[in-house]
Amino acid sequence: MTIYLDHNASTPLAESVRAAMAPFLDTRSDSLYANPSGLHRQARLVRDALERAREQVAALVNAHPSQVIFTSGATEANNLALKGWAAAAIRPWLAVSAVEHASVLAPARALARRGVQVACLAVDGDGRVTPETLEEGLAAWTRTQPRRAMQGLVSVMYANNETGVLQDVETIAEEARRAGAVVHCDAAQAAGKVALDFQASGVHMMSLSAHKLNGPKGAGALILDRSVALEPLQHGGGHEQELRAGTENVAAIVGFGAAAELARRELAARRERMQALRKRLEGRLKAIPQVIVFAERAPRLPNTTCLAVPGLEGEALVMQLDRRGIAVSSGSSCSSGTGEPSHVLQAMGVDPEQARCAVRVSLGPDNRPSDVDALVSALEEEIRDAGLEAGLQQPALQWAPL
Amino acid sequence: MAYSAKVLDHYENPRNVGSFDKNDPSVGTGMVGAPACGDVMKLQIKVNEQGVIEDARFKTYGCGSAIASSSLLTEWVKGKTLEEATRIKNTEIAEELALPPVKIHCSVLAEDAIKAAIADYQRKQAQGEAPRQECNS
């Protein structure tokens, strides 16, 4: 029996979510397979289901259902937010934090190649954008151009996928708004783990993913304040208020809705469970002097611990743990297998050699204390096997005075 | 598009379908819309000596809302004077049938149709007066 501790990569589908999706997949009798764009009765039933899911997703983040644009996932939502906004903006200017997910950084780079000015917001040692680093970034914009001549977008994630560190989104949004910029927030990792309030947060756009909150892969959303003009990236057919063409992924969207509702109802309980598990984990890790936990004191998601055992290369350690039946990851799943040290840790000023040793543990509400204990024991054994055990080094020191 | 119960009722059981002889001087015919737009409405009224609409008929090429709008209108105009019938507003039809915004034009078309039918009747009357006087003399 493998222990799954990689919930930031993906989560298992909740049973009730699967049940909500089932009639839209296996449905000869229930006629819930129709194309929601049709004129007939069957199409209307499907359309109603889509709208219900829209309400459920909106409720999770305190948004209006009309602000929910369904996409194929958070990657598409982030692409739509950045590139869609840039295409509609006059002389766009963009600032993204250095610790963003690849699906924000890569579109930003693509825009830079097309001549859009892109600035990178530095982060502090915990990986957080501070008022100072934000001001620095915004100043680069306001210095070079009269503010009115350009349109700016600031994109800062809600919670980091590798370290779990939370940004002070409200303050950032307030500052960015004051400078006249539009604010986007990738909340794919945060949704379902901490309470989100789109209206109160001050952001104009927020990206969500279904499969990070026990929903299915293949569905996500961009929550959009309609005062922001966006150009669609995918053309053809005018679905999703003309912002995202293509037949809706009905079953996955229905699953997304069900998962969002479940997450909203269980949020407090889940958070508590995960927090308790992590406390147990990090408490036990403290007893192992070779282990470092990154950004330990920063506000973080309740489920994420990013650790390193200096001297044990992260990918090798992950493979060893896999052999012991424990699934964790080194860095983000997207970049796993590349061998590159994490850009997130490097932006935090972590030494590249240490960053190469990083391992991400991301818990889920269904994990048990014994899962955490198994991980700790496995880590201890790996440390011992690698000869890094503190006790082994002691005699060498005592040997000196003779 | 979900239709209201009243639209469905008029669509399933349209009232006063048919045609009068359009050459009858007591009949006014209004034909509005165009096939290119997907709606053509023909509304006919039969008016008595007192200027009261005694009977009405319609035929409509168009969507369910267009059919229902014209069917409803034929019910409403019966027993009304011409003057009263001109005062029927498209908004009343739209409200009665609970038409969605994209179907408001159907009620506009119905209003146009009754106006056109009344105008046709009055034109005929105006033209008809001279010959009728001849007969009398």
Place this chain on the structure above:
Amino acid sequence: MDQHNEREARQGRLKLPIYLDYAATTPVDPRVAEKMCACLTLDGNFGNPASRSHVFGWRAEEAVEEARRQVAALVNADPREIIWTSGATESDNLAIKGVAHFYRNKGRHIVTCKTEHKAVLDACRQLEREGYEVTYLDPEPNGLLDLDKLQQALRDDTILVSIMHVNNEIGVIQDIEAIGEITRERGVLFHCDAAQSAGKVEIDLQRMKVDLMSFSAHKIYGPKGVGALYVRRKPRVRLEAQMHGGGHERGMRSGTLPTHQIVGMGEAFRIAREEMAQENARILQLRNRLWNGIKDIEEVYVNGDLERRVAGNLNVSFNFVEGESLIMALKDMAVSSGSACTSASLEPSYVLRALGRNDELAHSSIRFTIGRYTTQEEIDYTVATVREKVAKLRDLSPLWEMYKEGIDLSKVQWAAH
């Protein structure tokens, strides 16, 4: 009365409404659903296929690669030529904009046809806004392209031809093998939207010189929300990615792969490959039964060539009857007027307009599309209902009355509205 009773009895055996909108989407085949549900259970295959470090990720990746082989097998392609997308709309966008952006220095002219799916037309329109030039070919009145006209439209700066295999509204099959010969000879890339043809018409990409081909799962009994783009390796076709992120799908399309959907698409393509021949014969027989049952109604026209046409499609105009009211009358059948993407709007079908159909006929069209679960009883019931409802609506139609009076409607001055 007898006739009525007979109808009632037949209706008793039937499950209403009858689904005849298979070109809009199809139910998921139970065999596909089973495979998908196996991925979705708690101890199912929920890992992120991009997770390289543990067994959950590997298992998901294995399932994704098996599906890639199944999709490739239906069209005789190399699995490495298949890129997963969120559906045919994304595939079309990626193919057209991806090629145009990559080859922008080679040329900026694209050739397509007026009857293409909106995904192709809107992507082309976007490129026009970016400074590209697009030639929109007119089809012949039967919906098929005159290849000489295509040949003449090609210029030295043409980089791409995008022509669909089977039209979604009228079901006609373009000769993509011949088009491939033309484009290859001229050194122009050829993209083909095969969303409506995969699993219904034979596709052999070793033989056909198609460079890019779009597929959808939900048109062939797979799930919505997943599709694929075939990108030829030899000679190699290059694309600029349209979705940026973690660099999935060899950098051509970022985003977490939805394992269960991809597995469903693979299974749907496997079934299609094995059952296509038999299924087509059965569906064609049903389509003929439907057409034979209604073709003697006065003023009924088939839209598009009836011979070079996919088996399941029958697109008919019932002159002097408005399409939306007919759909309402046929409430026991799920059919469509125009394509599903545009049918919520009041515009007549642009495809029928491109064939040169007049407004009345374009407004009067109904698309019946037959599929895997359609039965003969359903077709018979449909024939009887259509006959009855068309007669009823014509009794209501002032245009029908005028036609019967011998008035030439094209000469009537219609009040502007």
